[in-house]
Amino acid sequence: MTRKLPIIAVATAPGKAGVGIVRLSGQYLRPIIKALFQRDLLPRQATLLSLRDAGGQLIDQLVAIYFAAPASFTGEDVLELQCHGGPQLLELVMRRCLELGKEAGLVIAEPGEFTLRAYLNNKVDLAQAEAIADLIDAQSEAAVRGAARSLQGAFSDDINSLVEEITQLRILVESTLDFPEEEIEFLENAQARDRLSAVKTKLQALRNNAKQGKILRDGIQLVLAGAPNVGKSSLLNRLAGEEVAIVTPIAGTTRDRVKESIQIEGVPMHIIDTAGLRQTSDEVEAKGIERTWDAIRLADLIIFLTAPNAEKEANDLRVQILDAAPANCPVLELMNKSDLLDKNSGVIKDRALLISAKTGEGVEALKQKILETVGWSGPQEGAIVARRRHLDCLERAAEHIEKSEKFAANGNNSLELFAEELSLAQNHLGQITGKLLPDDLLGKIFSQFCIGK
Numbered sequence: 353m354t355r356k357l358p359i360i361a362v363a364t365a366p367g368k369a370g371v372g373i374v375r376l377s378g379q380y381l382r383p384i385i386k387a388l389f390q391r392d393l394l395p396r397q398a399t400l401l402s403l404r405d406a407g408g409q410l411i412d413q414l415v416a417i418y419f420a421a422p423a424s425f426t427g428e429d430v431l432e433l434q435c436h437g438g439p440q441l442l443e444l445v446m447r448r449c450l451e452l453g454k455e456a457g458l459v460i461a462e463p464g465e466f467t468l469r470a471y472l473n474n475k476v477d478l479a480q481a482e483a484i485a486d487l488i489d490a491q492s493e494a495a496v497r498g499a500a501r502s503l504q505g506a507f508s509d510d511i512n513s514l515v516e517e518i519t520q521l522r523i524l525v526e527s528t529l530d531f532p533e534e535e536i537e538f539l540e541n542a543q544a545r546d547r548l549s550a551v552k553t554k555l556q557a558l559r560n561n562a563k564q565g566k567i568l569r570d571g572i573q574l575v576l577a578g579a580p581n582v583g584k585s586s587l588l589n590r591l592a593g594e595e596v597a598i599v600t601p602i603a604g605t606t607r608d609r610v611k612e613s614i615q616i617e618g619v620p621m622h623i624i625d626t627a628g629l630r631q632t633s634d635e636v637e638a639k640g641i642e643r644t645w646d647a648i649r650l651a652d653l654i655i656f657l658t659a660p661n662a663e664k665e666a667n668d669l670r671v672q673i674l675d676a677a678p679a680n681c682p683v684l685e686l687m688n689k690s691d692l693l694d695k696n697s698g699v700i701k702d703r704a705l706l707i708s709a710k711t712g713e714g715v716e717a718l719k720q721k722i723l724e725t726v727g728w729s730g731p732q733e734g735a736i737v738a739r740r741r742h743l744d745c746l747e748r749a750a751e752h753i754e755k756s757e758k759f760a761a762n763g764n765n766s767l768e769l770f771a772e773e774l775s776l777a778q779n780h781l782g783q784i785t786g787k788l789l790p791d792d793l794l795g796k797i798f799s800q801f802c803i804g805k
């Protein structure tokens with residue numbers, strides 16, 4: 353993970369474009385620059401240059417920018433070559449650079465290696481490095497803004513200030529441990545409990561923020577389930593059709609799952625329309641139904657769709673779906689085809705959520721209900737993006753804060769344990785920004801980046 357050789361990669365996306373950028377990073381790039389262009393480059397100046405092959409033939413006329421260490425993205429010397437954006441051309445530029453950089457040890461970068469170097473050289477912390485990938489992968493405007501904020505350090509600042517508060521509390525507790533006779537007064541005098549409760553409140557706010565951030569980043573896996581013909585596909589079309597966002601259908605057979613990604617108020621929803629659930633002897637259909645259950649097991653939210661006159665099947669299915677759904681996954685029950693209902697019938701009074709995929713009745717309310725059910729609290733100023741990893745760290749930190757609270761309540765005999773729990777909470781928070789992170793985890797995080805990042 354920590355090799356020191358200079359690295360090179362195409363930084364722009366594959367395919368044809370007006371401009372394509374080849375980027376190099378290394379501790380000392382000047383010999384490579386000299387070999388490429390027979391001259392030095394002044395830092396931070398765009399220079400129009402010709403790159404030639406070994407036979408002296410022109411490969412491309414390009415704009416080169418040199419960033420001298422440590423004032424660069426990676427903290428090392430960085431060279432950016434802005435070439436014409438053809439894949440073959442970029443390949444030739446790469447090859448020529450590798451030829452001329454061979455002596456200096458120039459190698460092709462691994463996925464995420466530029467950002468890893470930025471992290472290792474303290475240019476960004478881990479949460480910021482992850483935000484770079486999230487910014488590039490962002491699926492909505494809100495996610496772009498959230499990732500940009502995380503990259504600017506909004507999330508890290510909150511974490512750091514919480515860690516600082518816990519540190520202050522620990523210092524108090526630990527200094528008291530050296531003077532046992534003073535322990536008795538400690539908790540009251542130092543207002544330890546008040547401080548702890550302030551930490552707890554802040555941590556809770558951060559968890560809420562991060563939960564929203566995870567929804568922004570990953571979206572919601574929403575599964576439409578129900579008996580055949582209740583109108584699942586019609587509802588999917590209705591939800592997708594009303595969206596201005598780009599819809600990408602990945603269809604299998606008609607009996608297989610169909611997946612469409614839409615946005616509801618900027619929140620990405622990956623809607624999976626499943627095969628209708630029923631007993632069948634048809635092999636293909638049975639396979640589709642099996643996949644439906646797989647989708648249900650991985651859902652963030654399940655919409656269980658029923659229709660008038662299908663009550664009996666619904667009762668059986670409801671039990672099975674609730675049984676298969678993941679522990680924290682909400683199941684929203686809806687009755688479709690409201691247009692067929694006699695408006696005076698008792699059914700309407702019994703059902704909270706009525707829709708008609710055909711007429712569109714209730715669909716707007718459904719969208720709001722979906723957002724509310726997944727815990728989305730609307731666009732927020734200062735929203736960030738967050739990952740499962742961050743939520744896990746915050747959750748573990750919260751568990752230790754809870755425990756420390758119990759020890760604090762026990763009074764003086766538990767001060768040592770109180771301090772220990774605080775320190776454990778602090779460790780988990782530190783893992784978010786990368787302090788105290790095991791090496792193998794670091795490798796795992798950066799290997800998920802694309803090459804060139």
Ligand code: GDP
Pocket residue numbers: 578579580581582583584585586587628688689690691692707708709710711
């Ligand atoms: P799926 O098998 O659950 O995906 O159901 P489809 O979406 O294929 O719909 C089954 C049938 O019900 C089709 O003939 C639809 O036109 C009809 N349908 C779907 N939604 C409604 C609705 O809201 N009202 C009425 N009257 N018919 C509907």
